[in-house]
Amino acid sequence: MIKSASAIAHPNIAFIKYWGNRDDSLRLPANGSISMNLGGLFTKTRVTFRDDLRADVLTIGGKEVTGAALDRVSAFMDHVRLLAPEARYAEIVSENNFPMGAGIASSAAAFSALALAASAAAGMNLKENELSRLARLGSGSACRSIPDGFCEWAYGSGDEDSWAVSIAPASHWALTDLIALISAEHKKTGSSAGHTAALTSPFQPERVRTAPERIKKCRDAILNKDFATLAEVSESDMIMMHSVMMTQKPPLFYWEPTSIRLIKAVRDWREEGLPCFATLDAGPNVHVICPSEVMDEVQQKMKKISGISDILVSAPGGKAHLV
Numbered sequence: 453m454i455k456s457a458s459a460i461a462h463p464n465i466a467f468i469k470y471w472g473n474r475d476d477s478l479r480l481p482a483n484g485s486i487s488m489n490l491g492g493l494f495t496k497t498r499v500t501f502r503d504d505l506r507a508d509v510l511t512i513g514g515k516e517v518t519g520a521a522l523d524r525v526s527a528f529m530d531h532v533r534l535l536a537p538e539a540r541y542a543e544i545v546s547e548n549n550f551p552m553g554a555g556i557a558s559s560a561a562a563f564s565a566l567a568l569a570a571s572a573a574a575g576m577n578l579k580e581n582e583l584s585r586l587a588r589l590g591s592g593s594a595c596r597s598i599p600d601g602f603c604e605w606a607y608g609s610g611d612e613d614s615w616a617v618s619i620a621p622a623s624h625w626a627l628t629d630l631i632a633l634i635s636a637e638h639k640k641t642g643s644s645a646g647h648t649a650a651l652t653s654p655f656q657p658e659r660v661r662t663a664p665e666r667i668k669k670c671r672d673a674i675l676n677k678d679f680a681t682l683a684e685v686s687e688s689d690m691i692m693m694h695s696v697m698m699t700q701k702p703p704l705f706y707w708e709p710t711s712i713r714l715i716k717a718v719r720d721w722r723e724e725g726l727p728c729f730a731t732l733d734a735g736p737n738v739h740v741i742c743p744s745e746v747m748d749e750v751q752q753k754m755k756k757i758s759g760i761s762d763i764l765v766s767a768p769g770g771k772a773h774l775v
Contacts, residue, residue, distance in 0.1 A: 686731050
């Protein structure tokens, strides 16, 4: 009997970053984090368990995928097979409406959609926290793409309670993320490889030690719709994370010249009274966050900066869901 299910999930942009693990195999984070789902971007994934397969088959964007990407997905599917009364291999078909591997949390969207589709196809009806925990095993930040809107991934005491919860729904705050595409190329060093070297930076212990203070500040700013505080703490946290990346061994230099020009321009615009701030995950593309009412003005300013090939626009997004 063929069993199949499809799910849609959104990537997220972290205001307080996840970088570094205290357990790489379980993807238990070195610190908690807070993010916003991006409703304008999505991954759609269909999982079908079949009798005729002798291994998992992965297709992304219409192309069959092999090698390390397939190995990572198959390892995740093994987690599902251990949990469910389903031992067969699966056909996995996935598509995105945004670039993969370019620092726009494609793995977060991919593994949250996969967690939901695979568990449903395998006959499980997991609770939201169980889904978030399962998604975390594929990609740490994927746990934050399971709940709705603005999400917090708690440090947790271990595997059993390290998952994300929604601290406010997508409808809570009308923010817009204007994502400046500076490079759509797949980054040479992915986040998973980068996490393992975080502790080689002399700045990582201090970043982790002070994270709870920034998390509280960020959480309160979201709940109170305090944009000035959100901007200050998010930019500060982003700079700290990239400082760790640049000083770990081997160092990771994700910023491009256009990234830096845009970061500096956004800070100037904010000093001039235009509410906006910049943040980057593990990639060169800059997320410019602003209240939705000033989106057009910010976007017009961004278009005047050379080196930006396109601007993706997204409001806060909802939870992962079956389709």
